[in-house]
Amino acid sequence: MKFERPTNQFKIAAHPIARTCARLMLLAGMLAPIAACSTLDSINPFGGEKYETKLLPDIPAQDIYDQGLARLQSKDYEGAAKKFGELEKQFPYSQWSRKGLLMQTFSQYQGNQYDDAVGSANRYVNLYPTSEETPYAAYLAAMSYYNQIPDVTRDQERAERALGIFTQITQKWPKSEYAEDAKFKIQVTRDQLAGKEMSIGRFYLTRRNYTAAINRFRDVLGKYQTTRHSEEALYRLTEAYLGLGIKHEAQTAAAVLGHNYPDSQWYKDAYDLLQNGGLEPSEDKGSWMSKIFKKVGLG
Numbered sequence: 001m002k003f004e005r006p007t008n009q010f011k012i013a014a015h016p017i018a019r020t021c022a023r024l025m026l027l028a029g030m031l032a033p034i035a036a037c038s039t040l041d042s043i044n045p046f047g048g049e050k051y052e053t054k055l056l057p058d059i060p061a062q063d064i065y066d067q068g069l070a071r072l073q074s075k076d077y078e079g080a081a082k083k084f085g086e087l088e089k090q091f092p093y094s095q096w097s098r099k100g101l102l103m104q105t106f107s108q109y110q111g112n113q114y115d116d117a118v119g120s121a122n123r124y125v126n127l128y129p130t131s132e133e134t135p136y137a138a139y140l141a142a143m144s145y146y147n148q149i150p151d152v153t154r155d156q157e158r159a160e161r162a163l164g165i166f167t168q169i170t171q172k173w174p175k176s177e178y179a180e181d182a183k184f185k186i187q188v189t190r191d192q193l194a195g196k197e198m199s200i201g202r203f204y205l206t207r208r209n210y211t212a213a214i215n216r217f218r219d220v221l222g223k224y225q226t227t228r229h230s231e232e233a234l235y236r237l238t239e240a241y242l243g244l245g246i247k248h249e250a251q252t253a254a255a256v257l258g259h260n261y262p263d264s265q266w267y268k269d270a271y272d273l274l275q276n277g278g279l280e281p282s283e284d285k286g287s288w289m290s291k292i293f294k295k296v297g298l299g
Contacts, residue, residue, distance in 0.1 A: 016136070016139065016177045016178050016181060017106070017109070017136075017139070017140065017143070019177070020133065020136045020177075058090065059090075061087060061090070061091050061094070061096040064083060064084075064086050064087055064090070064096075064100075065084070065087065065096065065099070065100065065103075067083050068080050068083035068084040068087075068100070068103060068107070069103075071083055071107075072103070072106075072107055072110070075110075077107045077108070077110045077111025077112075077113070078107075078111055078113070080103075080104075080107040080111075081104045081107035081108045081111065081113070081116070084100040084101070084103040084104035084107060085100065085101075085104050086100070087099070087100025087101075088100050088101055088104075098124075098127075098128055098131065101120060101123065101124050101127070102124055102133055102136070102137060104120050105117050105120040105121045105124060105137060105140050106140065108120060109140050109143065109144055112147075114144035114145070114147060114148055115144075117140055117141070117144045118141045118144045118145065121137045121138065121140045121141035121144070122141060124137040125137050125138055125141075134173075135169060135172075135173040135176040135177075135178050135179075136176075136178065138165055138168060138169055138173075138178075139165075139169060139178040139181075139182070141165055142162050142165035142166045142169065142182065142185070143162075145158045145159075145161045145162035145165065146158075146159075146162040146166075146185055146188075146189070149162065149189070149192055152192065152195040152196045152198075152199050153199060156192060156193055156196045159189045159192045159193055159196075160189075160193065162185065162189050163186060163189040163190065163193070166182040166183075166185045166186045166189065167182075167186060169182040170182050170183055170186070187226075187227075190224050190226075190227055191224070191227045191228060191229065193223075193224060194220050194223070194224035194227040194229040194233075195229060197216045197217075197219050197220045197223075197224070197229075198216070198217070198220060198229050198232065198233065198236075200216050201213045201214075201215075201216030201217045201220070201233075201236060202236070204216065205236060205239060205240060205243075208243065210240040210241075210243040210244045211244070213236065213240045214237060214240045214241070214244075217233040217234075217236050217237050217240065218237075218288070220233040221233055221234070221289065221292050221293075222292060225292060225293070230260075230261075231257065231261045231264045231266040231267070232266055234253050234254070234256055234257035234261075234266065234270070234289070235253075235254075235257060235266040235267075235269055235270045235273075237249070237250070237253040237289070238250045238253040238254045238257070238270045238273055238274065239273065241253060242273065242274075242277060247277075247279060248282070248284055248287075249284070249287060249289075250274065250279070251274065251279055251280065251281055251282040251283070251284075252282070252283050252284045252287040252289055252290065253270070253289055254267070254270040254271060254273075254274055254281040255281035255282055255283035256283060256287075256289050256290060256293055257270055257281075258270075258271065258281050259283070259293075260293060
């Protein structure tokens with residue numbers, strides 16, 4: 001399976017990430033700026049003169065935020081992230097700190113600094129679990145993992161992490177504007193994880209390591225039975241069980257395949273494979289394969 005990464009460019013009118021970013025920009029303009037100044041009398045130890053040192057007033061939070069937005073709009077994502085990060089340092093425990101952290105996360109995400117974006121997003125979720133923007137922060141973390149999913153020949157840890165957060169979004173915030181897209185991404189990541197198991201199973205099958213291959217195909221059916229890989233997994237199980245000489249399980253795999261995917265080319269191939277050995281598809285209702293498909297309502 002060739003995995004196509006989603007684009008990192010999002011239109012404000014269409015994508016939830018950009019829509020939320022635009023909303024934060026508008027909200028930021030409604031917050032009052034904060035300023036402070038102070039003076040300090042000190043002694044010059046070298047010149048012996050007493051003089052008054054004036055400290056420059058702190059930069060108002062609104063100005064720092066606007067500077068971050070300017071850098072974001074000019075696509076200086078790293079600079080924007082640093083500028084938004086200043087809000088958390090200079091105005092801790094404030095609305096500016098909270099919004100700055102979220103915009104820092106967004107800037108890191110836009111700049112493909114995905115690991116940093118995940119760290120900032122997780123900090124936001126932990127610090128502000130009841131904020132109305134918390135689902136957005138979680139979504140940015142999930143997308144950061146999602147955009148790093150490699151092809152099925154490589155380790156799929158990022159796919160697993162993305163799946164976990166997308167699932168959390170649908171469960172904790174089912175009515176949020178990110179839930180629908182999260183559901184779609186769940187299907188994509190599950191298909192990716194199933195594809196990884198299939199690639200390993202095929203490898204074992206070509207090496208005639210039938211037991212190891214069966215374990216992989218069994219994982220596909222047990223964990224990812226609603227993905228497009230289920231059909232091939234049942235065919236490969238037919239192959240593997242025939243290789244081990246366990247004919248009744250091979251017949252069951254083909255029968256379950258035919259019952260659930262009667263028009264599938266994989267079923268036709270499984271049927272021909274059995275016939276070459278003088279066998280017919282025949283389902284053993286007590287088989288683990290039959291039980292799995294009955295459990296998910298496919299059998």
